[in-house]
Amino acid sequence: KAGVTQTPRYLIKTRGQQVTLSCSPISGHRSVSWYQQTPGQGLQFLFEYFSETQRNKGNFPGRFSGRQFSNSRSEMNVSTLELGDSALYLCASSLRGGTGRLNEQFFGPGTRLTVL
Amino acid sequence: AQKITQTQPGMFVQEKEAVTLDCTYDTSDQSYGLFWYKQPSSGEMIFLIYQGSYDEQNATEGRYSLNFQKARKSANLVISASQLGDSAMYFCAMREGTTSGTYKYIFGTGTRLKVLA
Numbered sequence: 001k002a003g004v005t006q007t008p009r010y011l012i013k014t015r016g017q018q019v020t021l022s023c024s025p026i027s028g029h030r031s032v033s034w035y036q037q038t039p040g041q042g043l044q045f046l047f048e049y050f051s052e053t054q055r056n057k058g059n060f061p062g063r064f065s066g067r068q069f070s071n072s073r074s075e076m077n078v079s080t081l082e083l084g085d086s087a088l089y090l091c092a093s094s095l096r097g098g099t100g101r102l103n104e105q106f107f108g109p110g111t112r113l114t115v116l
Numbered sequence: 117a118q119k120i121t122q123t124q125p126g127m128f129v130q131e132k133e134a135v136t137l138d139c140t141y142d143t144s145d146q147s148y149g150l151f152w153y154k155q156p157s158s159g160e161m162i163f164l165i166y167q168g169s170y171d172e173q174n175a176t177e178g179r180y181s182l183n184f185q186k187a188r189k190s191a192n193l194v195i196s197a198s199q200l201g202d203s204a205m206y207f208c209a210m211r212e213g214t215t216s217g218t219y220k221y222i223f224g225t226g227t228r229l230k231v232l233a
Contacts (some may be wrong), residue, residue, distance in 0.1 A: 033221065043207065056220050070230035088159055092221075105221065106153065107161035 002027065004108035012114045018079040021056070023109045025072050025093030032074040033105065034066060038090040043052050046089075049074050077112075086115045118145065120210055122225035129198045136183070137193040137227045138212075139208030145169075149211040150191040152182065156204045157224070164206075167191055198231045224226050 005024045011015075013019050017115050033056075034046040045058040049068035068078045072093075078085055092105035121140045129135035137192040141150065152164040167175045167182045183192040202216055208224040 035221075035223075042225045044220070045220055058220075090159075090161060092161070104149075104163055105125055107153070108165060109160045111156065111220065112159070 004091060005108055006038075006111050008111060010112050010114075011107040012116065013081050013116050015081055017081050018077065019081060019113060021076045021078075021089055021091075021113075023074045023076070023091030023108060024094075025074070025091075026106055029095055030072055031094045031096055032068055032072065033092045034074070034076050035042075035090040035092065036060070037090060037110070038086070038108060043090070043097035046076070051092065062109050081115045083115050086113060088112050089101075119212075119222045120208055122208055122227050124227045125225070127227055128232055130232050131200060132204065134194060134196045135198055135229065137195070137206050137208075137229065138190070139156075139192055139211050139224060140190045141208075142189060142190075143210060145212045145214050147213065150182070150184070150190075151209040151221075152180070152193045153209060153213065154202075154204045155207060161207070164176055165191045165193065190207035193196060195229075200231050203229060203231045 007022045019051045031050045033048040035043050037043045046060055047066050048056040052068045064077045068074045076099055087108045090107050090110045094105045119142050123138055150167045152165050154162045158178045163181050165175050165177045165180045167184045174184050179196045181194045205226045205228050210222050213217055213219055225227045
């Protein structure tokens with residue numbers, strides 16, 4: 001079974017631009033979560049999608065948005081990029097996103113975004 | 117207040133020895149899950165081990181075991197017979213419910229482990 005895939009792996013943008021990152025979950029997984037990882041703030045939860053609906057959101061500004069398609073693939077968009085948005089963006093999928101063991105999250109390799 | 121606390125920013129261990137990575141957590145939920153992930157320099161988060169709050173026995177997965185002490189709210193990871201390939205960043209995480217009835221993960225700040233030959 002293929003793992004979680006994320007595209008692109010690396011991205012360089014300039015301030016003020018917008019960017020879209022893509023995540024394809026493991027086949028059969030319906031929950032997709034996004035995280036931002038920076039050296040200063042660590043891993044921070046952005047949002048979670050389940051069956052095309054956002055059902056949980058972290059404390060990020062409205063410039064960060066996402067969506068999920070009917071095939072469970074998810075995209076994350078960041079508008080009006082700032083220097084501080086430079087980070088590794090990780091996507092994780094799980095069956096349903098509950099607390100049981102079978103709903104553990106599997107992470108993709110991440111997209112490393114650099115904002116100049 | 118930190119929900120997940122990893123007090124060891126960095127650790128060294130000699131190859132073939134055992135090492136314990138500390139993790140304490142804070143939650144008022146009765147049902148929660150605790151996880152450990154390994155993140156090599158490549159960046160990908162690799163799931164290592166899971167402990168449910170209702171599990172009575174400590175979880176084990178090969179060379180990894182979780183020393184779960186519920187009353188003390190600690191979930192330490194023990195790696196036995198360390199290997200050079202174990203050198204990585206290790207994150208402790210907790211999955212708990214939210215007020216909206218959904219779930220979210222909270223990660224600790226990580227411990228960087230270096231295995232010495």
